[in-house]
Amino acid sequence: MSLRHILLGLLGDPHSGYDIKKKFEHSLRNFWRAELSQIYPLLQKMEDEGLLNSKEGESDIGPRKRIYKRAAKGSSELKAWLNEGPVVGTERIAYMAQVYFLAELRDDSKAIAFMEELRDYMANWLALLEDREKEWSDNDPRYPDELPDEAFYQQLTLDLGLRKVRANLEWSESCVRRMRARKKQRKAMPH
Amino acid sequence: MSLRHILLGLLGDPHSGYDIKKKFEHSLRNFWRAELSQIYPLLQKMEDEGLLNSKEGESDIGPRKRIYKRAAKGSSELKAWLNEGPVVGTERIAYMAQVYFLAELRDDSKAIAFMEELRDYMANWLALLEDREKEWSDNDPRYPDELPDEAFYQQLTLDLGLRKVRANLEWSESCVRRMRARKKQRKAMPH
DNA sequence: GTTTACATGTAATCAGTTACATGATTAC
DNA sequence: GTAATCATGTAACTGATTACATGTAAAC
Numbered sequence: 001m002s003l004r005h006i007l008l009g010l011l012g013d014p015h016s017g018y019d020i021k022k023k024f025e026h027s028l029r030n031f032w033r034a035e036l037s038q039i040y041p042l043l044q045k046m047e048d049e050g051l052l053n054s055k056e057g058e059s060d061i062g063p064r065k066r067i068y069k070r071a072a073k074g075s076s077e078l079k080a081w082l083n084e085g086p087v088v089g090t091e092r093i094a095y096m097a098q099v100y101f102l103a104e105l106r107d108d109s110k111a112i113a114f115m116e117e118l119r120d121y122m123a124n125w126l127a128l129l130e131d132r133e134k135e136w137s138d139n140d141p142r143y144p145d146e147l148p149d150e151a152f153y154q155q156l157t158l159d160l161g162l163r164k165v166r167a168n169l170e171w172s173e174s175c176v177r178r179m180r181a182r183k184k185q186r187k188a189m190p191h
Numbered sequence: 192m193s194l195r196h197i198l199l200g201l202l203g204d205p206h207s208g209y210d211i212k213k214k215f216e217h218s219l220r221n222f223w224r225a226e227l228s229q230i231y232p233l234l235q236k237m238e239d240e241g242l243l244n245s246k247e248g249e250s251d252i253g254p255r256k257r258i259y260k261r262a263a264k265g266s267s268e269l270k271a272w273l274n275e276g277p278v279v280g281t282e283r284i285a286y287m288a289q290v291y292f293l294a295e296l297r298d299d300s301k302a303i304a305f306m307e308e309l310r311d312y313m314a315n316w317l318a319l320l321e322d323r324e325k326e327w328s329d330n331d332p333r334y335p336d337e338l339p340d341e342a343f344y345q346q347l348t349l350d351l352g353l354r355k356v357r358a359n360l361e362w363s364e365s366c367v368r369r370m371r372a373r374k375k376q377r378k379a380m381p382h
Numbered sequence: 383g384t385t386t387a388c389a390t391g392t393a394a395t396c397a398g399t400t401a402c403a404t405g406a407t408t409a410c
Numbered sequence: 411g412t413a414a415t416c417a418t419g420t421a422a423c424t425g426a427t428t429a430c431a432t433g434t435a436a437a438c
Contacts, residue, residue: 005292017389027291031284037391041392065388065389066390082289082295086305089220089224090224090285092283097197097222101197101200101269104200118279145372153294153302156290156366159366163362175350208419209417228398228401229397229399231419235419255406257418
């Protein structure tokens with residue numbers, strides 16, 4: 001039940017479905033993803049429920065848009081969600097499940113290659129987040145603690161993103177080292 | 192499409208649906224969760240597809256059980272999943288979305304209380320994982336790098352769990368500090 | 383003229399949750 | 411006797427993905 005709350009959060013400012021998809025790709029991708037085919041019907045449904053209002057919008061470029069904005073009822077539902085306290089314990093991390101069963105490959109080299117791929121992915125992602133942070137701090141002297149509230153809380157999520165990806169990167173590097181050492185030892189004394 | 196692969200992974204050793212649910216609650220809870228009402232029908236479906244075999248099992252305690260085990264076809268599907276490389280970019284972290292919109296509460300004290308709740312949750316979870324690690328290392332001199340393969344890879348996921356929860360805890364502590372400092376400053380010079 | 387980005391949607395399917403139903407055995 | 415744990419399932423619903431369908435406008 002979180003996508004609807006995320007849409008409520010985003011629609012404090014007016015956005016089209018297409019705009020929202022971009023928000024997911026740029027800012028929210030650290031913690032949520034959604035497809036257009038989920039976004040469009042949900043926006044319509046939420047308008048029917050009185051959580052959103054919409055109007056026809058002009059586009060500077062391209063075809064007509066439908067612009068949604070949070071209604072009063074939507075604001076109270078959003079606040080209710082935040083007042084419930086943190087929603088935890090629902091995370092699903094597929095690559096951790098894969099690592100858990102990696103012995104089933106019965107192939108040291110393939111297992112190491114798997115972990116190297118994970119390491120490279122984390123390194124790229126970290127570079128991306130660090131760029132974003134650098135750009136932000138270079139362009140706003142209030143970064144990070146003098147930012148207005150809305151931006152301040154967004155910065156907190158960027159900070160957690162950085163910390164988590166660093167933890168993942170350090171972990172995957174340590175895994176590669178440990179797996180290589182085991183492989184080497186196994187070569188020296190088989191079975 | 193990951194739960195079916197997780198079941199394939201677990202069913203290298205024979206388990207009932209009920210056993211599997213316990214596995215989720217004890218070992219896998221760091222990265223996946225599943226309800227019995229999802230597990231039972233999926234086991235049946237996967238047996239129909241020839242991925243699993245089952246037999247009637249005697250229970251030392253309680254009623255009859257149905258015991259499932261991975262079939263040859265299941266093993267190759269599991270390997271195919273691992274050979275595809277790490278499944279990344281699908282994570283959904285609801286509490287990060289909540290933090291992103293926390294300004295909408297328009298109430299410093301409530302926002303701080305939210306973050307303190309998150310901090311306490313992470314502290315508890317960390318204590319739990321540290322206990323589990325201590326117990327393991329106390330009871331097996333091979334811990335962590337001389338463990339047999341299956342256990343070694345499970346230890347890698349415990350290690351990542353510890354690193355991630357520590358990152359979350361440090362982050363939430365830093366958030367509480369930063370939010371308190373902003374609140375104090377705001378009190379000193381309003382608007 | 384073709385590709386890319388803009389823009390919105392439907393249909394079919396798959397994955398996951400919540401609520402309900404049943405019954406055995408053990409511990410107190 | 412009653413509560414807790416063991417044990418398996420179905421039904422209804424909600425959430426999310428994949429594939430398909432349509433069309434505009436700008437850039438090259």
